[in-house]
Amino acid sequence: MTETVTTNPAVTRFAVPGRIAVSDQAAAVWRTATLTEIRRETAHAATFRLAVPGWAGHLPGQHLLLRLTAPDGYTAQRHYSIASAPDDSGHIELTLDHVPDGEVSGWFHTVARPGDTVEVRGPLSGFFAWQGDRPALLLGAGSGVVPLMSMVRHHRQRGLTVPLRLLVSARSPEELFYASELGAETAPVFTRSAPQGVPVGRMAAAHVAPLLSEQPPGGWEAYVCGSNGFAEHASRLLVAAGQPVERIRIERFG
Amino acid sequence: MNVTRGFTGRPRVHNPGLPPGQYDAGEDWPVLSAEVTPDLAPADWSFRIDGLVERPHTWDWDAAHALPESAYAGDIHCVTGWSKFGVRFGGVSLDAFFHRVRPQVSATHAVACSHTGYTANLPLADLTGGRAWIVWEYDGEPLPSEHGGPARLIVPHLYFWKSTKWIAGLTLLDHDEPGFWERNGYHERGNPWEEQRYSGD
Ligand SMILES: Cc1cc2nc3c(=O)[nH]c(=O)nc-3n(C[C@H](O)[C@H](O)[C@H](O)COP(=O)(O)OP(=O)(O)OC[C@H]3O[C@@H](n4cnc5c(N)ncnc54)[C@H](O)[C@@H]3O)c2cc1C
Numbered sequence: 001m002t003e004t005v006t007t008n009p010a011v012t013r014f015a016v017p018g019r020i021a022v023s024d025q026a027a028a029v030w031r032t033a034t035l036t037e038i039r040r041e042t043a044h045a046a047t048f049r050l051a052v053p054g055w056a057g058h059l060p061g062q063h064l065l066l067r068l069t070a071p072d073g074y075t076a077q078r079h080y081s082i083a084s085a086p087d088d089s090g091h092i093e094l095t096l097d098h099v100p101d102g103e104v105s106g107w108f109h110t111v112a113r114p115g116d117t118v119e120v121r122g123p124l125s126g127f128f129a130w131q132g133d134r135p136a137l138l139l140g141a142g143s144g145v146v147p148l149m150s151m152v153r154h155h156r157q158r159g160l161t162v163p164l165r166l167l168v169s170a171r172s173p174e175e176l177f178y179a180s181e182l183g184a185e186t187a188p189v190f191t192r193s194a195p196q197g198v199p200v201g202r203m204a205a206a207h208v209a210p211l212l213s214e215q216p217p218g219g220w221e222a223y224v225c226g227s228n229g230f231a232e233h234a235s236r237l238l239v240a241a242g243q244p245v246e247r248i249r250i251e252r253f254g
Numbered sequence: 255m256n257v258t259r260g261f262t263g264r265p266r267v268h269n270p271g272l273p274p275g276q277y278d279a280g281e282d283w284p285v286l287s288a289e290v291t292p293d294l295a296p297a298d299w300s301f302r303i304d305g306l307v308e309r310p311h312t313w314d315w316d317a318a319h320a321l322p323e324s325a326y327a328g329d330i331h332c333v334t335g336w337s338k339f340g341v342r343f344g345g346v347s348l349d350a351f352f353h354r355v356r357p358q359v360s361a362t363h364a365v366a367c368s369h370t371g372y373t374a375n376l377p378l379a380d381l382t383g384g385r386a387w388i389v390w391e392y393d394g395e396p397l398p399s400e401h402g403g404p405a406r407l408i409v410p411h412l413y414f415w416k417s418t419k420w421i422a423g424l425t426l427l428d429h430d431e432p433g434f435w436e437r438n439g440y441h442e443r444g445n446p447w448e449e450q451r452y453s454g455d
Contacts, residue, residue, distance in 0.1 A: 027439055028454025032256060065452075068258040076263055077275055077335060103264050111260040119256055124452065127288050127438045228285040232400060235290045245290045245370070254284045254334070 027122050030067065031055065035116045036091070042175050045143065047083060047095045048108060052120060057086050059129035060150040061223065063251075064092075064122030068104055078104045081147035081225070081251070082123065085154040092120075095177060097143045128251045130223065132160050137211055137220035137243075139203070139234045141169035144226025144253060145177050151223070152185065163216040169203045169230065203230075205237055212241040219244075225251040271329055272337055273446035279336035285400050286334055286415060292370050294420055296404045299369070301351070301388060302423035308356035312423075318388065318405070321346040326387050326410060331446040333413040343397075343408055345389030348381050361426040365433060366407050366418040373433035374416050377443070378426065380409055388421060413444035413451070 037049035058064075063081040084093035098109040130136055130151045138148040145168050155164045166186040170176040172193040182188070189203045212220070222243050224234045231252045238248055272278065296315045304310035313321075324347040331337045357378065364381055366374045380386065390397050390405040397403035402419030409416050415435050436442055441450040449455060 027452055068261045068263070069256055070261050070263045071257050073255060074263045074266060075275065076261075079334065107258070107261050116259050117256065118258055121452075125438055228400070231285075232291060239290055245292075248290050250288050250290070252285055252287065 027124055029054075030119045030121045032117050033092075033120045035112055035114050035118070037114060038112065041095055041177050044098045044175070045095055045177060046098075046109065047093050048112065049084075049091055049093050050118070050120070051091055053090070055090065055092060056123075058082050058092070058123035058150075059126070059131060060086060060154040061129040061147045061251075062123035062125060062150075063128075063147065064094075064120045064124060066094075066104065067119040067121075068107055069119070076103050079124075081143075081150070083146045083149050083153075085150060085157050087154075087157055095143065095146045095149075128223065128225070128249050130154075130221070132158060132162065134221040135163040135216040135218060136165075137222045137238075138164070138166040139168075139208075139222065139224045139238070140166070141203070141226035141230040141234070142171075142175075143177070144224075144230060144251070147225055147251060148223060149178055149181075152182075155185075163220075165211055167203065167207055167211070169226075203234060203237065205241060208237045208241045212238075212243060219247065222248045223251075224248060226253060228252045228254065271339060273331055274449050275451075276331055276335055276337040276446065279338050282336070283338060283401065284332065284334065284336055286332055287400070287419065289370055289372065291400045292420055293399065294369055294404060296390075299404050299420075301405070301421060303351055303355045303426070304423065305364075305426035306358040306361035306428060307426055308358060309354070311351075311355050313351070315404070318346060319390075321350045324350070324384075324387060326389065326408060328410055330408075330410050330414050330417075333415055333440065333444065333451050337446075342393055343387060343389040344391030344394070345387045345405070345408075347384055348386040348388060348407075349384060351388065352382060357426055360428045363427045363430045364424045365427065365431055366416075366424050367422050368418050369420040369422040372418070372435075374418050375431055375433045375436055375442070376409065376412070376416055377430070380412060380416075380443075381424070385409065385411055411445075413441075413446055415440065416444050 031052050033050040033052040036051050039047040063079050067075050067077045069075045080094045082092050083095045096105045096108050099105045140148045169189045194200045224231050231250050300312050300314050302312040326343045329339050364376050386409045389408050407418040407421045441455050444450050
């Protein structure tokens with residue numbers, strides 16, 4: 001990874017780490033993707049598996065741009081993080097929340113079926129990507145766990161030994177994405193209802209502090225993903241617990 | 255055209271103010287930022303213009319506020335797809351700052367840098383002639399920190415990532431030098447009307 005930041009005498013500190021190299025050429029092309037499978041994750045979310053001919057691969061954490069086209073030529077474009085690990089050759093998986101009145105997620109949840117085609121371009125943004133080389137501390141909420149799951153899956157599939165921990169916030173156990181797949185690396189936080197004996201509440205200093213007191217050699221690279229409100233809250237928790245700002249990467253879903 | 259089976263989209267009214275691929279965010283003001291929102295007090299804020307200028311200069315909060323006031327009232331467009339209509343920002347036109355430092359004739363581009371260290375590149379011509387501002391007010395109130403307060407650059411005719419938050423300075427150059435987002439796959443210029451979103455567009 002290269003730290004390439006333009007120096008300016010007015011700068012007081014650098015909060016922004018450098019990018020991880022990924023091809024920009026592939027990102028310029030719209031590709032037709034075919035839906036091959038739909039898996040329910042929760043009552044409001046499902047995973048959509050797509051076959052994408054010519055997909056150049058991605059790094060865990062990256063997202064793509066997806067486009068739907070109406071018969072009159074009207075198009076709707078939205079960003080979606082990639083949930084699958086990079087090695088899932090020729091396929092990518094997206095996990096979409098069903099947003100009430102959502103134009104694009106509504107189509108996926110009520111109309112889409114295997115065999116349908118949509119257009120995608122990407123992968124986009126090298127900034128939120130994780131190559132599997134540095135210890136990763138992942139904080140997500142709701143659908144914000146999607147790009148983090150790509151990292152967890154990559155870690156498992158490659159049998160990586162670099163430390164990786166996932167702190168994930170969900171309203172209830174029923175709304176936790178990928179519940180059956182999460183393992184010892186994950187600590188869930190439930191904000192509305194929890195299993196018997198598990199406290200209910202927001203992600204707090206008490207969840208973050210123990211992870212930062214047991215820093216791996218070289219320290220954590222932190223990745224925060226979710227709504228803007230969650231991103232603000234979680235990134236402030238990390239800073240308060242001593243994580244350096246230049247080692248916090250944030251993806252905001254809006 | 256690659257029509258999506260069963261997709262009709264929202265009922266739409268033609269809005270000539272909406273660039274292609276954008277939607278009206280209404281009251282919402284989403285945040286596009288990849289880093290921790292800094293706590294930057296007005297007293298710790300400064301703004302410097304250097305590089306290819308006759309007289310490099312740094313303004314602090316009070317010195318910047320002593321320049322003639324200038325407001326922007328109009329629309330803004332974010333590369334992630336939302337546009338916001340009829341926003342009002344208060345601050346100072348960049349022309350007032352350039353008047354003091356006097357760009358050299360060889361200067362063609364600028365790199366804008368935030369107090370956190372992220373950068374954006376801009377052709378100098380996009381920053382002059384009453385088309386760019388340093389602003390500290392939104393809708394008559396102090397600019398919120400997550401939107402770049404205490405002060406940010408705004409260049410409303412380009413996608414909003416060019417409007418560097420927590421603005422620290424501009425360095426004038428005789429060549430183009432990609433900034434943070436541009437090195438992360440975004441377009442060099444970012445004209446919303448030409449849908450210049452990502453490199454290659
Ligand atoms: C980098 C990134 C990654 C993301 N990854 C994921 C992911 O992995 N999973 C996921 O579920 N989401 C993800 N999102 C969010 C996703 O891009 C969409 O915002 C989300 O799916 C909602 O889109 P939609 O078309 O269903 O809803 P929209 O139709 O966009 O509606 C969303 C809200 O905006 C309002 N709205 C929007 N447009 C209009 C309009 N024209 N008129 C009236 N109201 C409108 C709606 O009423 C609704 O409340 C990501 C976002 C980003 C930026």
